[in-house]
Amino acid sequence: MLTLLKIRNLALVDELTWEPGEGFLGITGETGAGKSVIMGGISLVMGERADKSLIRSGEVQCSIEAVFRLKNTDLVNGLLEEAGVPACEEGELLVRRVITATGNRQFINNSPVTLQLLRRIAGGLVDMHHPDSHRSLTSQERQLSLLDAFAEAGVQLSVYHAAYRRWLDARAAYRELLENEMANERELDFLRHQVEEIESAAFTAEEVSGLEARWQRARNAGRLRDTAFPMAQLVSGGEDSLLDRLHALVRIGRELTRLDADSQRWLAPLEGIIEEAETLSDELQQYLNHLDGDPAELAELENRVALLDSLKRKYGADFDAIQQHLIECRARLDAVDNREEMLRVLKRAEDEAYAALLTAATELSSARRKAAPRLEKEFLTHARQLGFRQSLFSVRLSPLPTPGPQGAEVCDFLFGPNPGEPLKELRLIASSGEMARVMLALKSALAAQDDTPLLVFDEIDANVGGEIARAVGMKMRELGNEHQVIAITHFPQVAALAQHHYLISKGVRNDRTVSRLEEVRGDSRVTELMRMLGTSGSSAMAHARELLQS
Numbered sequence: 001m002l003t004l005l006k007i008r009n010l011a012l013v014d015e016l017t018w019e020p021g022e023g024f025l026g027i028t029g030e031t032g033a034g035k036s037v038i039m040g041g042i043s044l045v046m047g048e049r050a051d052k053s054l055i056r057s058g059e060v061q062c063s064i065e066a067v068f069r070l071k072n073t074d075l076v077n078g079l080l081e082e083a084g085v086p087a088c089e090e091g092e093l094l095v096r097r098v099i100t101a102t103g104n105r106q107f108i109n110n111s112p113v114t115l116q117l118l119r120r121i122a123g124g125l126v127d128m129h130h131p132d133s134h135r136s137l138t139s140q141e142r143q144l145s146l147l148d149a150f151a152e153a154g155v156q157l158s159v160y161h162a163a164y165r166r167w168l169d170a171r172a173a174y175r176e177l178l179e180n181e182m183a184n185e186r187e188l189d190f191l192r193h194q195v196e197e198i199e200s201a202a203f204t205a206e207e208v209s210g211l212e213a214r215w216q217r218a219r220n221a222g223r224l225r226d227t228a229f230p231m232a233q234l235v236s237g238g239e240d241s242l243l244d245r246l247h248a249l250v251r252i253g254r255e256l257t258r259l260d261a262d263s264q265r266w267l268a269p270l271e272g273i274i275e276e277a278e279t280l281s282d283e284l285q286q287y288l289n290h291l292d293g294d295p296a297e298l299a300e301l302e303n304r305v306a307l308l309d310s311l312k313r314k315y316g317a318d319f320d321a322i323q324q325h326l327i328e329c330r331a332r333l334d335a336v337d338n339r340e341e342m343l344r345v346l347k348r349a350e351d352e353a354y355a356a357l358l359t360a361a362t363e364l365s366s367a368r369r370k371a372a373p374r375l376e377k378e379f380l381t382h383a384r385q386l387g388f389r390q391s392l393f394s395v396r397l398s399p400l401p402t403p404g405p406q407g408a409e410v411c412d413f414l415f416g417p418n419p420g421e422p423l424k425e426l427r428l429i430a431s432s433g434e435m436a437r438v439m440l441a442l443k444s445a446l447a448a449q450d451d452t453p454l455l456v457f458d459e460i461d462a463n464v465g466g467e468i469a470r471a472v473g474m475k476m477r478e479l480g481n482e483h484q485v486i487a488i489t490h491f492p493q494v495a496a497l498a499q500h501h502y503l504i505s506k507g508v509r510n511d512r513t514v515s516r517l518e519e520v521r522g523d524s525r526v527t528e529l530m531r532m533l534g535t536s537g538s539s540a541m542a543h544a545r546e547l548l549q550s
Contacts, residue, residue: 001020001022001069001484002126002486004017004019005041007063008062009055010062011054012506013056014514018038022480023500024479025485026487026489027502027504028501028502028503042066042126044099046119046122047122051099052099055099065094065096068093069091071091086111088109095121106118124451124452126452126454127452128456129458141406153368156360160363160364160407162360163357166357170352170353173346174350191333195329198326214301243277243281250267368397372395376393379445386471387468388437392414393416395411398412412426413426444479447478448482452483453484454483455486456486457489458487469493473498477499492532492544496547496550502519526545526548529548
């Protein structure tokens with residue numbers, strides 16, 4: 001339920017704080033007192049678009065804040081978590097709108113949100129009805145959703161929606177492949193050429209990793225030999241080489257150790273140096289042996305390097321990119337080559353999805369057809385209490401040639417308010433008063449299934465008589481047992497039935513017109529009912545008290 005509504009600088013309201021009670025709440029007041037501001041504030045909380053014209057004259061912004069206390073926050077918290085918004089604490093949801101001349105902002109639980117999210121959240125919290133809103137009842141989609149709610153077909157509807165989405169996806173995949181033209185020969189030839197070019201090159205990761213180094217070594221073989229050969233000569237190439245001198249040094253050292261044992265510590269390092277120098281000599285020789293400068297090998301390496309560079313320019317910056325391009329080309333060719341097989345696979349998937357859709361549609365249709373007679377009976381019970389003494393009502397389900405987003409049939413509510421007249425679709429009923437009562441009868445029939453916590457009725461008792469107005473009030477009071485119901489009314493018969501009666505009035509403060517809202521009780525309530533009756537004196541007071549007592 002709505003536990004708090006705070007409005008600042010909206011139209012005539014400079015500042016209003018309202019803590020509405022439970023059950024059926026009536027709001028009354030003279031025309032122009034600002035009752036529409038209350039409805040406007042609730043509409044803004046629901047995500048209605050706003051502009052700067054709503055801001056009270058002389059102010060730079062207006063704000064609306066609402067607090068809802070929820071019995072079950074699981075659904076709302078799930079939506080909030082999905083959007084990264086803090087969850088409700090202790091079952092309370094806080095909504096705030098701020099409207100300025102330059103733009104609007106909205107917040108849920110003190111976190112900024114999009115208008116779309118606000119509408120999605122508030123749409124499940126508030127159901128607002130005004131004299132023009134009843135036309136939504138004339139849409140087949142709305143009537144079907146009401147029937148589903150009465151049938152408590154949420155599970156069947158969820159299964160159907162999932163099956164419908166799967167069928168749409170399967171059908172789209174099949175049609176996309178079916179309708180796309182086959183790749184032309186030029187495209188196929190180009191794909192085959194790319195695959196052949198990459199495959200014929202036969203590069204491997206191992207070859208590519210050392211190819212550049214081998215090519216550089218082969219093309220610089222002469223300079224490398226000219227540099228490495230003198231090194232080899234210095235190490236072991238003559239009588240005055242490094243090895244010869246080291247061996248001479250070791251011989252002298254051994255002679256020295258025979259004369260002085262302490263000199264032995266110098267000998268071991270010298271012998272280790274000789275081993276390293278001999279290893280270096282062998283490696284230099286092997287290196288020189290590989291620097292043959294074979295023109296054929298150099299040409300081969302140059303060709304491989306040039307071929308790799310060519311592939312990089314065409315298909316990717318490195319070997320891995322070239323291989324990935326090869327995989328994609330093969331996959332494209334396979335897709336074209338296997339098109340007929342893929343068509344068969346996708347068509348079979350579409351047929352299976354459609355069969356599952358028909359099964360889900362049958363279950364949903366069954367639930368609807370079982371519920372339709374019960375809804376007809378329940379509606380007529382409430383409609384006759386609202387003055388349609390001899391009315392008729394029927395739920396017509398007409399099958400569709402192909403299942404649609406909401407099932408395998410469309411729904412029409414047929415209504416005959418007067419005896420002797422044929423049943424007609426609701427859209428053909430012109431009277432707004434009749435439509436208001438039809439809506440109220442439907443709401444009453446669906447009271448147990450409708451989990452919307454707050455119902456708002458803005459002058460839906462317009463264009464009806466006093467006796468019928470009281471019946472309307474009784475229905476709203478009954479709805480108050482299941483919901484919090486707020487009704488703006490001009491009828492004392494309706495206001496007298498409210499469990500809480502609020503009066504909105506306007507006055508002048510600091511040379512400015514302002515509106516205020518306060519609950520009226522006791523004699524104050526009697527006085528307001530007398531004003532609404534349009535009479536005064538003891539008889540009017542007695543009439544007002546009688547309305548309250550009855």
